[in-house]
Amino acid sequence: MQRGHQTWVFENQPAILSTATVVGPFEARGPLAGDFDILHGDLWLGQDSYEKAQKKMLEEACEKAIEKAGLQKQDIQFFLAGDLLNQIISSSFAARTMAMPFIGLYGACSTSMESLALGALIVNSKAGNNVLCGTVSHNAAVEKQFRYPNEYGAQKPPTAQWTATAAGVALLAAEGEGPRVDCATIGRIVDMGISDPYNMGAAMAPAAVDTITAHIRDLRIDPREYDLIATGDLGRVGYEIAGDLLKKHNIDIPADIFTDCGLLIYGPEQQPEVLAGGSGCGCSAAVTYGHILNRMKRGELGKVLIVATGALLSPLSYQQKESIPCIAHAVSIVSGH
Amino acid sequence: MQRGHQTWVFENQPAILSTATVVGPFEARGPLAGDFDILHGDLWLGQDSYEKAQKKMLEEACEKAIEKAGLQKQDIQFFLAGDLLNQIISSSFAARTMAMPFIGLYGACSTSMESLALGALIVNSKAGNNVLCGTVSHNAAVEKQFRYPNEYGAQKPPTAQWTATAAGVALLAAEGEGPRVDCATIGRIVDMGISDPYNMGAAMAPAAVDTITAHIRDLRIDPREYDLIATGDLGRVGYEIAGDLLKKHNIDIPADIFTDCGLLIYGPEQQPEVLAGGSGCGCSAAVTYGHILNRMKRGELGKVLIVATGALLSPLSYQQKESIPCIAHAVSIVSGH
Structure with a gap:
């Protein structure tokens, strides 16, 4: 296992x-x-x-x-x-x-x-x-x-x-029709010292990269084995930082397979309210279990990696001037076809 | 499994x-x-x-x-x-x-x-x-x-x-010296309608009994197989209620093997502060991992069941007049001798 x-x-x-x-x-x-x-x-x-x-x-x-x-x-x-x-x-x-x-x-x-x-x-x-x-x-x-x-x-x-x-x-x-859960990588806490709860994408991006790196290292795979790697929920700011950090780690994930659940859930006309993107526990869950699994069922995607990110702050830890510990857990799902 | x-x-x-x-x-x-x-x-x-x-x-x-x-x-x-x-x-x-x-x-x-x-x-x-x-x-x-x-x-x-x-x-x-984790029973939420956060023992007692009942039913065992069954942390009020409920369910746990972590951690001279007993996440953890495992190591106990209880309220749910959902998870530990 x-x-x-x-x-x-x-x-x-x-x-x-x-x-x-x-x-x-x-x-x-x-x-x-x-x-x-x-x-x-x-x-x-x-x-x-x-x-x-x-x-x-x-x-x-x-x-x-x-x-x-x-x-x-x-x-x-x-x-x-x-x-x-x-x-x-x-x-x-x-x-x-x-x-x-x-x-x-x-x-x-x-x-x-x-x-x-x-x-x-x-x-x-x-x-x-x-x-x-x-x-x-x-x-x-x-x-x-x-x-x-x-x-x-x-x-x-x-x-x-x-x-x-x-x-x-x-x-x-254990049995039945449907996509299969293939493997999972449990993340470590990564904290780069960011303490601004209005910039959680930047805080969480290094955690996403840490878990993707661990996933690739543990399984010795090429990220191109995935048809889609979706972080959740870094938003626009965090997504760009994650891309830069992956390059620094010499991990090459082509832009057409790398996305973020927080960028998918809202449209451009919702941008004035949404700002950098969606977040919240339900964002990656709804995007994955709705949109991404529907794409798998239609045969558009065979194997996906969902890298859900979490900012483990509390209002009290923020008031006490602590930075934001972040984590990401990744799960690979393969098509049941 | x-x-x-x-x-x-x-x-x-x-x-x-x-x-x-x-x-x-x-x-x-x-x-x-x-x-x-x-x-x-x-x-x-x-x-x-x-x-x-x-x-x-x-x-x-x-x-x-x-x-x-x-x-x-x-x-x-x-x-x-x-x-x-x-x-x-x-x-x-x-x-x-x-x-x-x-x-x-x-x-x-x-x-x-x-x-x-x-x-x-x-x-x-x-x-x-x-x-x-x-x-x-x-x-x-x-x-x-x-x-x-x-x-x-x-x-x-x-x-x-x-x-x-x-x-x-x-x-x-997986390997090494020490007591062994034998089995575990995952609890369901039990809520008897109690909403008083100053009486959590009474709120949690039915959850402890529900999990003990499930444990005995699932494993088809006599509770006397255990040298000690410790709930945590019901305190004096909840412990008595749990005893009464067990009798109603026709589960006979002799008084000398049934105890509660919240009753063990403080002495009688601490009663004026402690009131009905100890509680808090650390109470059952410290009593089990300190006191109870020490007794196992000394050969006084061969097999114990720890039934940790939790009151899953928040200050907000209390203010919103909700009652207290409670849960208990039980783990059986056997001596490594």
Whole structure:
């Protein structure tokens, strides 16, 4: 299973039986709208708080994924999830609704691939079957907690990113149709001393490069084996820095296979709000489980590497003048065809 | 590996090569002082914030465990940790210092056994070796975040628990001397509608009983196979409720083998401060990795079950009038003799 220092190779290749994605009204106006399962016109989802709306999105994604796989709630053996809210309340409260054995995670925006990697480990090692892995973020709930309530209208610099209102869930099983989880590289913390929470792309880019480097080293592969390598979510600023750093490390990833989930989810006309790009736990989850897996199903992509990045700051660590520790976890998915 | 619906049986029985525990001045005056590795006289640990002191305790526990196993930092393959602070900053910042591939977890006070269960899964399935699992809590950092700064002197009801200033870490490996991790039961969320954060023992007791019931059902064992079953951390109120619930479920655990980590860490003379008992991520970790494993090494206990309980509330979920979702993860440890 173990390859090199940081990589797991899943010899039983767990299948992604189904995925489900849920997004808010702003994402529903973006270029990937057709790839998402549930599009909400109401940012509140009929709830009386944004936190409850965030929880509701994760519940809906779980229920949709279970339904798409033709399963029932009680067929699910483990639920792995985390989110950006303090004490991951969206995930814990969704796990209460789902009533499944629950493993709570925290990896900020890397949670999408952290949960998929651990879920694949469980299925691959026959420690469980029908494992649900997911995450969620809600723009208004997350911005309020980390920065200011949106209603304040605080100005942001052009390096800032837009927290996606999105949930994404994958249902893993030992057998069945679907793309396969091939291997995963668990990241180390990388901290280059950046302390500006309005420039998280720059903070996270070195972590993405560190994990890509480890992945290539552990597996001794050429990055061109992948049809797509998508970081998530570096945005425009971080994506450019990552490209420069990869060149410095003599890792040649052609521009046409290197992309970023935070650059895909919004269109050019959304740029005035979005600034440097999308972010938030749900961004890489929804882009991967919606858009990228749809492309795999259409036969456009055979093998992809998703490198989900997380900025592990808290508002308190920022106030205490700490820099931002960052991490990235990478998961390789291969077409089931 | 999989047994029943919620339980993993580790057929390769990962070894606990070493453990390390670090406590604060109040815990150093308690009855288990002789079981801890590092006892601090200064609640600040020479740091300029309690949050940094909490991080420092986890770093010290990691370094001590590595040293006791005769290993170096670079020998450690994965670090699994979480804590109660928002965005688990103590764990992420400690992981930055340790520079190891990091898997961030959140299970509130169940994190001790959540991390041990996942670490054992990694070692058992040969996905890694030399895996560090741990957690930490610091009374002043945690009380400030969840309730009030201690300096305010807010009154507490007798059902309240005292957050332990403690860190506990275990180092797992495929081979070597030491107690063995035998199996683990991953808990479901149980929420009986209690919303009082000053009575978390009562909130968590049903989750502990749910997981013990699942463990016994999945493995078809008699609880008397264990020399000790320790919940953590229910305190006096939750412990009594758990006992009553077990009787209702017709599960007979003799009183002399059923205990609670929150009842062990402080002595009767500390009761005026401690009220219903100890709590906090570090409580069950330090009691298990210090006191209970020492008893195993002395041959007093052959097989123990640690049922770490977590109250998955946040100050915001409490303000929004939500009840407290609770969880418990159980890990069975057998003597290496």
